[in-house]
Amino acid sequence: MQCSDTRPLLDLLADGMLEPKDCALVLDHLDSCLDCHREWNELENLRNRFRDAKEKTSMSDDLLDKISDSLGKEQHKQTFQHYLKLAPTMAAAFLLVSVLVFAWQHEYVAPSSVHSASAEILVDGLASNSDLEPVKDKSLLSQKLGYDIKYLQLAAWQMESCGIYKSATQKPIARFDFVRSDGSRAQRMSCYQAPEGTIRAGAGQSKLIGDKRVLLGSRGPLRFALWSQNGRDYLFVTALAQNVLEEIVRKA
Amino acid sequence: MNIFGNRKKHFEKLTTPLANDLFRLAMWRLGNRQDAEDVVQEAYLRAYRSFHTFQPGTNLKGWLTKILLNVVNDTLKKRLRQPDMQSIQDDSEDIELMQSSSDSLKDPQIQLTDKEIDLELLDALRRLPSSLLNPLLLRELEEMTYDEIAATLEIPVGTVMSRLFRARRLVRERLKVSNITPVKKEVADDAVQ
Numbered sequence: 001m002q003c004s005d006t007r008p009l010l011d012l013l014a015d016g017m018l019e020p021k022d023c024a025l026v027l028d029h030l031d032s033c034l035d036c037h038r039e040w041n042e043l044e045n046l047r048n049r050f051r052d053a054k055e056k057t058s059m060s061d062d063l064l065d066k067i068s069d070s071l072g073k074e075q076h077k078q079t080f081q082h083y084l085k086l087a088p089t090m091a092a093a094f095l096l097v098s099v100l101v102f103a104w105q106h107e108y109v110a111p112s113s114v115h116s117a118s119a120e121i122l123v124d125g126l127a128s129n130s131d132l133e134p135v136k137d138k139s140l141l142s143q144k145l146g147y148d149i150k151y152l153q154l155a156a157w158q159m160e161s162c163g164i165y166k167s168a169t170q171k172p173i174a175r176f177d178f179v180r181s182d183g184s185r186a187q188r189m190s191c192y193q194a195p196e197g198t199i200r201a202g203a204g205q206s207k208l209i210g211d212k213r214v215l216l217g218s219r220g221p222l223r224f225a226l227w228s229q230n231g232r233d234y235l236f237v238t239a240l241a242q243n244v245l246e247e248i249v250r251k252a
Numbered sequence: 253m254n255i256f257g258n259r260k261k262h263f264e265k266l267t268t269p270l271a272n273d274l275f276r277l278a279m280w281r282l283g284n285r286q287d288a289e290d291v292v293q294e295a296y297l298r299a300y301r302s303f304h305t306f307q308p309g310t311n312l313k314g315w316l317t318k319i320l321l322n323v324v325n326d327t328l329k330k331r332l333r334q335p336d337m338q339s340i341q342d343d344s345e346d347i348e349l350m351q352s353s354s355d356s357l358k359d360p361q362i363q364l365t366d367k368e369i370d371l372e373l374l375d376a377l378r379r380l381p382s383s384l385l386n387p388l389l390l391r392e393l394e395e396m397t398y399d400e401i402a403a404t405l406e407i408p409v410g411t412v413m414s415r416l417f418r419a420r421r422l423v424r425e426r427l428k429v430s431n432i433t434p435v436k437k438e439v440a441d442d443a444v445q
Contacts (some may be wrong), residue, residue, distance in 0.1 A: 011417045017398065042424050050392035053370050057393075059275035064268060066294045075260045116338065139364055220289055 002031045006036050014043055043126045048168055117170045119201035119226050122192050123219040123237050127164065132175060134163040145172050152252040156180045156187065171198050189248070194237035199233040201226050210250045216242065223250045263303050267296065273394055274320050280389055280412070281382075283326045283374055291327055297318040314404040319403075322387060368404055376426035384419035387412050 008030045012018045013026050030037050125131055135141050141146050144164055167171040173194040180187050185205040192199060204217030204226070214227040223245050224237045234252070238245055274295060279288035299306075299319050306315055336344055377385060389398045402409045 007416060011420060012413070015398070015416070017413075042428075043420065045422055046420060046427070047392065048374050049370055053280070053373060054276065054393050056369065057276045057279055059272050059287070059292070060289065062294065063275060064271055066289070066292055067268075067271065070265065070293050070297055071260055071264065074300055124341055 001027050002028075003033060004035050006030070006033070007039060010036070010040055010043055013040075014047060024049075045181060050237075087140075117165075117173060117194070117199050119199055119204075119215075119217070119224055119235055120219055121166065122173070123201065123224050125223050126190055126237055128220070132163045132165055134161060138162055141174060145174055146174055149174055149193060150232050152191075152229075152234065153246070154178060154191075154252060160188075165192065171195065173198065187238070187240060189236060189238040189240070192237070194233050196228045196231050196233055207246075209246055212249060213237050214249055217245070260300070261302055266312060267299065267316060270316055271296075273312065273313065274316060275314055277317065277389055278320060278324060279369075280374070281321075281378065282327065282387070283369075283378060287327065291320065291323050291324070296324045311400065311403065313394075314396075315392070317404050338412070342386055351381060372427060373423075376423045379426060380419055380422060384415050384422065387415045388419040388423070391416055 007024055008023065009018060011024050012223050014021060018026065030040055050115045054152075110234060135144060138159075141162060141164070157180045160177045160179045162174065167173050171194060173192050176191045176193070178189045178191065180189075186196060201215050201217055202222075204224075206217040207214050207216055209225075209227075212227045214225050215227055218221070218224070222237055223240070223242055225245055225248075226233065226235045226247070228234070236245065236249060238248075240248075271292065277290055277293050278291045278295075279285060282291065283287050288429075295316065299316055302319075308310070377388075380388070387401050390401045390404060396404065398409050399413045401412045405412070405416075
């Protein structure tokens, strides 16, 4: 083996990249050639210096802390940027929810809260009559109300007066005041009528009377019965006993 | 802990054991501890930002080393743009030439101590172009195989072999010259003339 063949292979020998057969050839040549041996020693010397340099070079103790700190800052930055990217989506979602809530309040909540009447308020309103507009001619009632009156059969009861219960927040409600004679004294009852879904009661006892599902309740000395029939809400209010009221409702 | 916290924890768990290797490489590329620490920190930040591109199961050390060498390259470019270096054109050849030379080396306050570094070796290395220096450092300091060096530097294995051969030969020649005492060097120079 010639020196010119050996020299390029010394690096490969040092790096352990030579085949065993080539290794043996190069090592044989090194044993017999002083120049190549000197070259090999220089190479080994260089490698030793690198090995020494490697051992002596180490990072400072606080470098890992510095790296961790800067990664922490970067993490916060990325978190902030992440939420910043989400901001338009969140704003759009908030806007959508706001619009839906607004629409719901105006389309679905409003009919119940603005156009419906509380049975309790109607019962209380009997005493004052302040919101009642008397109507002398019963035939004009439907025209003034804007919807047809559907009369019920109330045997023995005489209609004393009728009128329209009005308030700014609800549909007009028809009111009829009845009277009947019970021997020594007169019995009175008032009946409200409005399109179905107009009158609601906050509390009461639900009871099936005949074929009617009736909500029964009381306000002070007065008792009331509320039910729906023929597309109308009926609210009967009287100071009579509950069993009497139930019997009236059953026959109505 | 949120997803970002978990990501940081996972990243640190994988990369922290390689920090000393990266620092060593940076220090022998730049010849200065402070610059090396800055470069390693920046390399970690860049790696963290692009951690989603790392494919688990592939060579993490090679991936980090590639990022580190890019940061080193950027640092050297920045030096070229500094006012006292304006006469040097900013192109790859200049970077090749200046590579590991560092003004800070002249400052005894921040210069590495003799105990810590082989200054003759450093001086011999800093004259090498980075195309020769990078394979040499990856082989000698990081003990990478030829294949790993080729993958990290994105060059053929044959090129790695030839560059290692040239780099070692140049470094040995320069170490020989630096070992000649001034008187001997004078005699040697006369002999050459």
